[in-house]
Structure formats: C-alpha cells, structure tokens
Amino acid sequence: MPDNEIANSETELIRRAQAQDTDAFCLLAERYARRIYLLAFHYCQSAQDAEDLSQEVWLKAYQALASFRSDSSFYTWLRRITINSFLNHQRTNSIRIAQPETNFDVGCDETVYSNALFRDVMETLADLTSSQRLMFLLRHYEGMSYEEIGNAMGCSPGTAKKSVWRALGKLRAKFEVGDDAAKERMARLAAEY
Amino acid sequence: MHNCKATTDRITELLLNRPNARPDDLLSKELLRCAECRNEFDALKETLRITGRVIEKSEPSKSYWNGYHARLKQQLDNATIHEVESRETTLILRFFKSSIRLPVPVGLALLVLFAVGIRWATRVSQKQVVITQTISVPVPFEVPVVQEKIVTRVLYRDRVRKRNESSTATSVVAKTQNEARPAALIGFKPLDEVKLTVIKGGSPDEK
Numbered sequence: 001m002p003d004n005e006i007a008n009s010e011t012e013l014i015r016r017a018q019a020q021d022t023d024a025f026c027l028l029a030e031r032y033a034r035r036i037y038l039l040a041f042h043y044c045q046s047a048q049d050a051e052d053l054s055q056e057v058w059l060k061a062y063q064a065l066a067s068f069r070s071d072s073s074f075y076t077w078l079r080r081i082t083i084n085s086f087l088n089h090q091r092t093n094s095i096r097i098a099q100p101e102t103n104f105d106v107g108c109d110e111t112v113y114s115n116a117l118f119r120d121v122m123e124t125l126a127d128l129t130s131s132q133r134l135m136f137l138l139r140h141y142e143g144m145s146y147e148e149i150g151n152a153m154g155c156s157p158g159t160a161k162k163s164v165w166r167a168l169g170k171l172r173a174k175f176e177v178g179d180d181a182a183k184e185r186m187a188r189l190a191a192e193y
Numbered sequence: 194m195h196n197c198k199a200t201t202d203r204i205t206e207l208l209l210n211r212p213n214a215r216p217d218d219l220l221s222k223e224l225l226r227c228a229e230c231r232n233e234f235d236a237l238k239e240t241l242r243i244t245g246r247v248i249e250k251s252e253p254s255k256s257y258w259n260g261y262h263a264r265l266k267q268q269l270d271n272a273t274i275h276e277v278e279s280r281e282t283t284l285i286l287r288f289f290k291s292s293i294r295l296p297v298p299v300g301l302a303l304l305v306l307f308a309v310g311i312r313w314a315t316r317v318s319q320k321q322v323v324i325t326q327t328i329s330v331p332v333p334f335e336v337p338v339v340q341e342k343i344v345t346r347v348l349y350r351d352r353v354r355k356r357n358e359s360s361t362a363t364s365v366v367a368k369t370q371n372e373a374r375p376a377a378l379i380g381f382k383p384l385d386e387v388k389l390t391v392i393k394g395g396s397p398d399e400k
Contacts (some may be wrong), residue, residue, distance in 0.1 A: 121247040
C-alpha cells in the first residue's frame, strides 16, 4: 500500500475515532502498540507495568483525541502523551521502576549468549536513573533530537545530551572489549546480531 | 588537525542516529588517522547495535498481542460508558457551577439591587400582615353549651293539720285530713291485710 494511502486511511481512522468509534481507535492502536509497549517496557523494566502503562497511554489518547488537530503526525502526538504518562508515573511512583525482570523470555531460538547479553543490557539500563533511561530510549530508539527531548521532558537540550551520553557510556563500559576472550565473545555476538 | 574529542562526538551522534551508519569521507579520514578513534567507533557501533537489537527482541509473542488488544478494547468500551455517565452529571454540575464574567461596578450594582429588593420584599410582607390583622372581622358562631335546666318545685306544707292537732276532735281531724290530702290520694283504699316481710340476716346477732 503506498504511503499516501496509509496516511489517508490513518486520517480516516482518526476521524472515525474522534467520533467515538472504538473499533477505529483499536485499529490505530494496533499500528503503534508495539512501539509504545517496548518504550514502556524498557522504561519501567517490567512486563506487567509496561502493559499497564501502555494501556493507560491508549486510554488517555482516546480521551484526548478530540484535541488532536493534525498539526503533527499522530505518532508524535501519541509519543507526547506517552512521555507525559511516564513522567507522571515517575512523580507519583505508582510503578516500580528499575526492577529488571531476569526471566524474560527472549525466544527459544536464541543462544545462551543472547540471553546473557539481554540480561546485561537490561541490568545496565536498570542501573540508570529513570530520566536517563527515558532520554536514552527517546534518543536511541525513537530517534528524537536533544531539543525535542528537552521540550518533552522540561529540561535543556544540553541536559538531555549529557544524560544520553552518560547512559551510552555505561552501556559501552559493560561491553568494553578487554582481553582476547572478551573480544572473541564480542565478535560472536556481533556476528549473531 | 585531528581532535579525538570532536571526532568521538561526531561518531556518537552519527551512530545514535543510525547504528549501522557508515562514516562519511571526512570522518573516515579521521578514523584512518587515529587508531583510538577507530576503536571507539567500533565499540560504540557494537554497543548501540546490540542495545537496539535487545530492545527489539523484547517484544512479546503474537498471542500476547491478541489479548492485549482485547483488553484495550474492553477498557475503551468501559471508558466510553463511564464518559457518557459523567457527561450527564457534569451537565447538571455545570449548570449549578456556571459563572458569568461581569465588570466589578456592574456586579456591585446588581448586589445592591438584590439587597434592596430583599429589603423591599420583606417590608411589603410585613405590611400585608398588618392589613390582614385590621381587616379581620370576627365571625360569630354557635357553640353548643350544655345548660342545666332548673326546675322549681313548690312544696306546700300542711300547716292546717298542725294547727288543729292540739285543739280539735278526731272526726274533725279526719275531715281536715281529707281536705288536706292531695288530690292524688283521693279514692285510695288501704288494704285490710298488712304484709310484713322480715328479712333475716341483716346483722350477725339476729336469729
């Protein structure tokens, strides 16, 4: 399907959802649910909290959909709601952040190295503060600029950049190649991915 | 002149934007010139690539998404019902809580008018009460009263008989007695027999 048609159908879905059509909204949710869920999962480090948080984002989006004016893309608008929801949860501490799930199922076809790697990444992300983690995810996973992150999180672009770099530094230190065995392991992992 | 810090900055931003990005010509020249920067580039590239892959791999299975969307649909339906209910209540609340913006002088004037109106209304009601008191006419109505009927009965004493008892004879007495006897006893004939009934047991000593 051409991009134009997708956009048109999305506009049509938004229009129907604004008229309280829940089925149309669910179709919209199906398009972006994965991205929102993964962002929530790596932010709060818990599958259950990620579901609660992402469902809350969709509910808020549904209730606020009448205010959507197509000034930005639907996903940009949705991401803003997502970030605000995350920050609200961070303030109220209603979810337990930085409690990594070590028994998360990454799939039976993955190797032992992959599972170990997964745990390493999760642990390193859990070591970060919730703000640092969110800024890193927004920069790396969502591709937002430092200005956009600063605007969304109420800080300067410099602060956002510092947080992202700090997070990256910790991750890099975790996978730092030292001896030959580690180099070999790293090379193997790189080959797998 | 090569600057490691500036090169690392450029490497980091390039890889943060696209972990699989290839360095441009200028950056390639810098990396060829400095082994340290080259190592930094490789390490950062692997770190971000692995992190990105781990993030992507965290996605739950397809069966999870079916349940996820079903739960979302249910929540949306519940929210819609709840919203309709709350909208009805807010309409009523809005009516009672609604406010109108007014300039302060107009507001004060309305307040004074309101106070004067209340004062006038209370005075009028007081006057009406007075008028109703003066106009009221007592309406007579009959109250049934139980009156005792006084019956006066004149009793005549037989003074003639007393007077004649001492001086006249028995025949005369009889004659006068007949005269003094009330009309009701005229023609009364006493019986020859006298019936006397003695009721015993009147007192415990009686036998």
